Amino acid sequence: MTTDLERRRLLQGLVGVGATALAGRPAQGQARSIAASTFPGAWEEAHRSILVPAFQRATGAGVNLVAAVPVDTLSKLVAAKGTAPYDAVILDEGPSLSVPQEEVFERIPVDRMPNVKDLPKKFVDPRGYSVFCSAQIIGIAYNTEKIKTPPRSWNDLLNPEYKGRVGLAAMAGTLTQAWMAEMAKLHGGSEENMEPAFQFVKKMLPNVSALTPSPGALATLFQQGQVDIAVHYSNNVGDLRAKGVPIALARPDTGFVIIRSTMHVVKGTKQLDLAAAYVNASISPEVQTRMGDAPYYLVPTNSKVPFSKGLQQYAKDMAELETFRTVDWAKFNPRRIEYIDRFNREVKV
Numbered sequence: 001m002t003t004d005l006e007r008r009r010l011l012q013g014l015v016g017v018g019a020t021a022l023a024g025r026p027a028q029g030q031a032r033s034i035a036a037s038t039f040p041g042a043w044e045e046a047h048r049s050i051l052v053p054a055f056q057r058a059t060g061a062g063v064n065l066v067a068a069v070p071v072d073t074l075s076k077l078v079a080a081k082g083t084a085p086y087d088a089v090i091l092d093e094g095p096s097l098s099v100p101q102e103e104v105f106e107r108i109p110v111d112r113m114p115n116v117k118d119l120p121k122k123f124v125d126p127r128g129y130s131v132f133c134s135a136q137i138i139g140i141a142y143n144t145e146k147i148k149t150p151p152r153s154w155n156d157l158l159n160p161e162y163k164g165r166v167g168l169a170a171m172a173g174t175l176t177q178a179w180m181a182e183m184a185k186l187h188g189g190s191e192e193n194m195e196p197a198f199q200f201v202k203k204m205l206p207n208v209s210a211l212t213p214s215p216g217a218l219a220t221l222f223q224q225g226q227v228d229i230a231v232h233y234s235n236n237v238g239d240l241r242a243k244g245v246p247i248a249l250a251r252p253d254t255g256f257v258i259i260r261s262t263m264h265v266v267k268g269t270k271q272l273d274l275a276a277a278y279v280n281a282s283i284s285p286e287v288q289t290r291m292g293d294a295p296y297y298l299v300p301t302n303s304k305v306p307f308s309k310g311l312q313q314y315a316k317d318m319a320e321l322e323t324f325r326t327v328d329w330a331k332f333n334p335r336r337i338e339y340i341d342r343f344n345r346e347v348k349v
Helices: 004-021 042-059 070-080 114-118 154-158 174-186 195-207 215-223 234-242 272-282 285-291 329-346
Strands: 033-038 062-067 088-092 131-143 166-169 208-212 229-233 247-250 257-265
Touching: 033 042, 033 272, 042 062, 042 215, 042 234, 042 272, 042 285, 070 088, 088 272, 114 272, 131 154, 131 174, 131 234, 131 272, 131 285, 154 174, 154 195, 154 229, 166 174, 166 195, 166 215, 174 195, 174 229, 174 257, 174 329, 195 208, 195 329, 208 215, 215 229, 215 234, 229 234, 234 247, 257 272, 272 285
Parallel strands: 033 062, 033 088, 166 208, 166 229
Antiparallel strands: 088 257, 131 229, 131 247, 131 257
C-alpha cells in the first residue's frame, strides 16, 4: 500500500513531469461540450472516428479531445488543484492507481450510465472511481517484409542482426513500463526490483535506433520505415496494417503481456451529466464492437460484445486473455517516478 509520504512524493513528481504542459482547461465552444483525454496514435483515431460520434449522437454535445500519455494527463489533473482541465479522461490501470483516487476523480455516477450493468464485476473499480473500457495486448511488432523469420522471444531484441533497427517508446508511457516490469520478472527481478530490466535495456541499446515519446510516435516510425522491430500494442499494429504497412505482432514464448485501460470522470467537472454520458458511450456495445474490430482490435469489456475475428488472432475469448502476463501495479507504482527518472538518465540513443 502506498504511504502518505510516498503519495506526496508521487504527486510532487507528477507535477514536476507535467506542470510545464499545464496551460489551463482546453478551450470549449459556445455549445455544450466537454474536454476529454485520449492516447496518441491509434487510440486517438478510434476515439475521433467511433467514440466521439457515438457520444454526439446520444447527447448533441461536442468534445474537445486532447491526446496525451497518461503521466501527462495525470500531471495536469494534479497541478490543476481542483480546477478540472478535463471532464473525462482515459488512463491505463497503473497510472490511474498512482494518485489518491478521491482527490482526482469523481465517483462513477452509475445511475446515469446504463451500460455499466453489462460490465463484468472485474471491470468496475470496487471503490467506484473508474470503469475499464478496454485492454491492450503487448507483443513484438516487426516488419514482415524485412524480417522473414518472426521473433519468438523478448531476447530476440538483443540479436545483433537487429542493430540500428529496434524502436523503443519512452518509459513515461505504460507500454514500456509494463514491458520492463515483464523483463525484470523474467530475469529474476520484480516490480519492486527493476534492476534486471535496466540491464536488459542496456544490452539492447546498440540495436535501438529511435526512442519515441509515445507508442503513437513509435508507430509512425514503422510507417516511415525507420524501425523494423519493437515492443508494441496490438491495436497500433492493426492500425498500421490497415494503412498498408507490412507489420505483424509476434507472441513471445513467455506469452503476451496485457494492460487494462480505465475511464474516469474528473473531480470538479461542471459537466457531470455529459462526462458520465461520454464514459457510458465508451463501454457501449456499439462503440466496443467497432473498436474491437479492424483496424484497432481493442479488447472489449462489455459482456455483450464478442471478440472479433481479428482479435481472436491474439486471444479467442476473455478466458484466454486472462492467462496473459500482467503487472502488479500496487508494487510498481511507489517507485514509478524513480524508474522513469532513471530511464530518462540512462537510456540515450
